[in-house]
Amino acid sequence: MLMTNGVFAQDADAAAGEKLFKNNCAQCHASDASVVVGPGLKGIEERRDFAWLKKWINNPASVIASGDKYAVELYEKYNKTQMTAFPSFGDAEIKNILAYVKASNEAPVASAAPADGAAQDAPQETGGGKFFNIVLVALLAIMALVLVALLAVLNLLSKISGQGEQTGGGISLESLKENFKVLSANKTIRSAVIWLFIILGTKATLDGLYGIGVHQGYAPKQPINFSHKLHAGEMEINCAYCHTGVYKGKQAGIPSASICMNCHNAIKRESPEIQKIYTALEKDQPIEWVRVHNLPDLAYFNHSQHTNVAGLECQNCHGEIPKMEVVQQRHTLTMGWCIDCHRKTDVNAKGNAYYDALLTAHNSTSKESMKVEDIGGLECAKCHY
Ligand code: HEC
Ligand code: HEC
Ligand code: HEC
Ligand code: HEC
Ligand code: HEC
Ligand code: HEC
Structure with missing residues (x-):
C-alpha cells in the first residue's frame, strides 16, 4: 500500500x-x-x-x-x-x-x-479511510454543482418558454421552489441523493461502532501502587495465589486485602502504600481497584474453560503481566478477537475423554486439526446469553 x-x-x-x-x-x-x-x-x-x-x-x-x-x-x-x-x-x-x-x-x-x-487531526484513520472521505467530499461537491446547474438551466428554460413572466424574469423564491419540485420528481436525482445519504450514514455508524467499547491500551492508575512486575515477575508468585478463581471458575477474581496481609503484616509495614492496605482492613472497606478488562454484559466469558480446559496461558489474552508495573489491557477484547482465536486454535483434546468421540468424528471427515470453531466456538449462543 x-x-x-x-x-x-x-x-x-x-x-x-x-x-x-x-x-x-x-x-x-x-x-x-x-x-x-x-x-x-x-x-x-x-x-x-x-x-x-x-x-x-x-x-x-x-x-x-x-x-x-x-x-x-x-x-x-x-x-x-x-x-x-x-x-x-x-x-x-x-x-x-x-x-x-x-x-x-x-x-x-x-x-x-x-x-x-x-x-x-485524524490519527486513527487508515489511508483507506482518508481516501474514502476524500471521495465522499468530492462526490458531495459534484452533486451540489449539478444541482445548482440544473436549477439554473430549468430557470432559463422556464424563462424562455415564457412561464417566468409574472415574476418579472428574475430568479424568485417561487420559481426556485417550482424548479426544485420538478427536480425532486426526477427519479435518477432522487435515488442518487438517497444513496449518498445511505453511504454517509453507514460510514458514520461503522466508524462509531468500531470505536465503541474498545479499550485496548487502557492502564488506569490504581489506588495502591501494586506492581505485577515485582510480585508476579521478580518474586514469581503464582497468578492463582491471588486470582483464586482463574482455574476453577468464570471469574479470575481480585484478591482481598487479607491475601496481601499474608505477607505484608510483616513486610514493608512502614510504607505509605502498604498503610493503605491496613486502613482498608481497619475500616472494613474493600480496596477500590479500578477494573481494567471489562466485557459488556451481553457477552459470556469463562476463565476456567480457557485456562484449565484449553490450557491457554494468561499471556495469550493479557500480555506479559509479569513485566507490567501497571496492568494494561493489551488486546481489543472485541468479538472479532475472540472469533479469530477460535478459528485458529486447536482444541486441547489430549487426555480429555470428553473429546474422544468428537475427535473421532472430526478426523473421519477432515484432515485438518480440530479447531475451537469445529466444536461450536463460533455459535452465537455460546458467547451470548
Ligand atoms: C500478589 C497478588 C497478585 C499476583 C501474584 C498476581 N496478581 Fe494480578 N492483580 C492483583 C491485584 C491486586 C490486581 C488489581 C490491581 C491492578 O490492576 O493492578 C490485579 C489485577 C490483574 C489483572 C487486571 C484485572 C482487571 O481489572 O481487569 C490481570 C489481567 C491480572 N491481574 C493478571 C495476573 C496474572 C496473569 C498474574 C500472574 C502472572 C497475576 N495477575 C498475579 C494481584 C495479583
Ligand atoms: C508472597 C508475599 C506477598 C504478597 C502476598 C503480597 N506482597 Fe506486596 N510485596 C512483597 C514483597 C517481598 C515486597 C518488596 C518489599 C521490598 O521492597 O523490600 C512487596 C512490595 C509491595 C509494595 C511496594 C511497597 C513499597 O513502598 O515499596 C506494594 C505497594 C505491595 N507490595 C502491595 C501488595 C498488595 C496490594 C498485595 C495484595 C494484593 C500484596 N502486595 C501481596 C510481598 C508480597
Ligand atoms: C482466552 C483469554 C483469556 C485467558 C487465557 C485469560 N484471561 Fe483473564 N480475562 C479475559 C477476559 C476476556 C477478561 C474480561 C472478562 C469480563 O469482563 O467478564 C479477563 C479478566 C481477567 C481478570 C479481571 C476480571 C476477573 O475475571 O476477575 C483477571 C484478574 C484475569 N483476567 C486474570 C487472568 C489470569 C491470572 C489468567 C491466567 C491464569 C487469565 N486471566 C487468563 C481473558 C483471558
Ligand atoms: C508495550 C508498549 C510498547 C511497545 C509494544 C513498543 N513500545 Fe516503544 N515505547 C513505549 C513507551 C511507553 C515509550 C515511552 C518511554 C517509556 O515509557 O519507556 C516508548 C518509546 C519508544 C521510542 C522513543 C520515542 C521518542 O519519541 O523518543 C521509540 C523509538 C520506540 N518506542 C520504538 C518502538 C518500536 C520500534 C517498537 C516495535 C518494535 C516499539 N517501540 C514497541 C511503549 C511501547
Ligand atoms: C487465545 C485464544 C482464545 C481467545 C482469545 C478466546 N478463546 Fe474462547 N476458547 C479458546 C479455546 C482453545 C477453547 C476450547 C476450550 C475447550 O476445549 O472447551 C475456547 C472455548 C470457548 C467457549 C466454549 C465453546 C464451546 O463450544 O464449548 C466459549 C463460550 C468461549 N471460548 C468464549 C470466548 C469469548 C467470549 C472470548 C472473547 C472475550 C474468547 N472465548 C476468546 C480459545 C480462545
Ligand atoms: C467467541 C465468542 C462470541 C461468539 C461466538 C459470538 N459473539 Fe457476539 N460478541 C462477543 C463479545 C465478546 C462481544 C462484545 C465485544 C465488544 O464489546 O466489542 C460481542 C458483541 C456482540 C454484539 C454487540 C455489538 C456491539 O457493538 O455492542 C452483537 C450484536 C453480537 N455480538 C452478535 C453476535 C452474533 C449474531 C453471533 C453469532 C453469529 C455472535 N455474536 C457470536 C463474543 C462472541
Whole structure:
C-alpha cells in the first residue's frame, strides 16, 4: 500500500517495516505524531540517532537504567510505562521499521489540506479511510454543482418558454421552489441523493461502532501502587495465589486485602502504600481497584474453560503481566478477537475423554486439526446469553 521511494528502497524495505511495525509496535505506537501508549514515532530519526534507537529498541530498560537523560525523562513522562524489549531485532529490522515510519508520514495525501495537519487531526484513520472521505467530499461537491446547474438551466428554460413572466424574469423564491419540485420528481436525482445519504450514514455508524467499547491500551492508575512486575515477575508468585478463581471458575477474581496481609503484616509495614492496605482492613472497606478488562454484559466469558480446559496461558489474552508495573489491557477484547482465536486454535483434546468421540468424528471427515470453531466456538449462543 505504501510507496517506497528510491532512497529507502536501496537499504531498507518500508513494506517489510510496515509488517514488523503492525505486529510489534502498533499496539503502543502510531507512526504519525499521535500518542497511543507510547509517543508517536513521526520524526523519530530527527530526535534520536540510529545507535540510540537500536539500543533502545533492543533493551529499553537498560537504556533507562544507564541513566540516559533523554530515556529517563521520556520514561517519567509516560508514567513509567515499560516498553517491550525486542532483543532479536537487528539493524535490518530496525531500519525497515524506521523506513516505514518515514514513508507513512511522507505518503502523499491527495487533498489540498496541508499534509501535516491532516495527519494529526485524524490519527486513527487508515489511508483507506482518508481516501474514502476524500471521495465522499468530492462526490458531495459534484452533486451540489449539478444541482445548482440544473436549477439554473430549468430557470432559463422556464424563462424562455415564457412561464417566468409574472415574476418579472428574475430568479424568485417561487420559481426556485417550482424548479426544485420538478427536480425532486426526477427519479435518477432522487435515488442518487438517497444513496449518498445511505453511504454517509453507514460510514458514520461503522466508524462509531468500531470505536465503541474498545479499550485496548487502557492502564488506569490504581489506588495502591501494586506492581505485577515485582510480585508476579521478580518474586514469581503464582497468578492463582491471588486470582483464586482463574482455574476453577468464570471469574479470575481480585484478591482481598487479607491475601496481601499474608505477607505484608510483616513486610514493608512502614510504607505509605502498604498503610493503605491496613486502613482498608481497619475500616472494613474493600480496596477500590479500578477494573481494567471489562466485557459488556451481553457477552459470556469463562476463565476456567480457557485456562484449565484449553490450557491457554494468561499471556495469550493479557500480555506479559509479569513485566507490567501497571496492568494494561493489551488486546481489543472485541468479538472479532475472540472469533479469530477460535478459528485458529486447536482444541486441547489430549487426555480429555470428553473429546474422544468428537475427535473421532472430526478426523473421519477432515484432515485438518480440530479447531475451537469445529466444536461450536463460533455459535452465537455460546458467547451470548
Ligand atoms: C508495550 C508498549 C510498547 C511497545 C509494544 C513498543 N513500545 Fe516503544 N515505547 C513505549 C513507551 C511507553 C515509550 C515511552 C518511554 C517509556 O515509557 O519507556 C516508548 C518509546 C519508544 C521510542 C522513543 C520515542 C521518542 O519519541 O523518543 C521509540 C523509538 C520506540 N518506542 C520504538 C518502538 C518500536 C520500534 C517498537 C516495535 C518494535 C516499539 N517501540 C514497541 C511503549 C511501547
Ligand atoms: C500478589 C497478588 C497478585 C499476583 C501474584 C498476581 N496478581 Fe494480578 N492483580 C492483583 C491485584 C491486586 C490486581 C488489581 C490491581 C491492578 O490492576 O493492578 C490485579 C489485577 C490483574 C489483572 C487486571 C484485572 C482487571 O481489572 O481487569 C490481570 C489481567 C491480572 N491481574 C493478571 C495476573 C496474572 C496473569 C498474574 C500472574 C502472572 C497475576 N495477575 C498475579 C494481584 C495479583
Ligand atoms: C508472597 C508475599 C506477598 C504478597 C502476598 C503480597 N506482597 Fe506486596 N510485596 C512483597 C514483597 C517481598 C515486597 C518488596 C518489599 C521490598 O521492597 O523490600 C512487596 C512490595 C509491595 C509494595 C511496594 C511497597 C513499597 O513502598 O515499596 C506494594 C505497594 C505491595 N507490595 C502491595 C501488595 C498488595 C496490594 C498485595 C495484595 C494484593 C500484596 N502486595 C501481596 C510481598 C508480597
Ligand atoms: C482466552 C483469554 C483469556 C485467558 C487465557 C485469560 N484471561 Fe483473564 N480475562 C479475559 C477476559 C476476556 C477478561 C474480561 C472478562 C469480563 O469482563 O467478564 C479477563 C479478566 C481477567 C481478570 C479481571 C476480571 C476477573 O475475571 O476477575 C483477571 C484478574 C484475569 N483476567 C486474570 C487472568 C489470569 C491470572 C489468567 C491466567 C491464569 C487469565 N486471566 C487468563 C481473558 C483471558
Ligand atoms: C487465545 C485464544 C482464545 C481467545 C482469545 C478466546 N478463546 Fe474462547 N476458547 C479458546 C479455546 C482453545 C477453547 C476450547 C476450550 C475447550 O476445549 O472447551 C475456547 C472455548 C470457548 C467457549 C466454549 C465453546 C464451546 O463450544 O464449548 C466459549 C463460550 C468461549 N471460548 C468464549 C470466548 C469469548 C467470549 C472470548 C472473547 C472475550 C474468547 N472465548 C476468546 C480459545 C480462545
Ligand atoms: C467467541 C465468542 C462470541 C461468539 C461466538 C459470538 N459473539 Fe457476539 N460478541 C462477543 C463479545 C465478546 C462481544 C462484545 C465485544 C465488544 O464489546 O466489542 C460481542 C458483541 C456482540 C454484539 C454487540 C455489538 C456491539 O457493538 O455492542 C452483537 C450484536 C453480537 N455480538 C452478535 C453476535 C452474533 C449474531 C453471533 C453469532 C453469529 C455472535 N455474536 C457470536 C463474543 C462472541
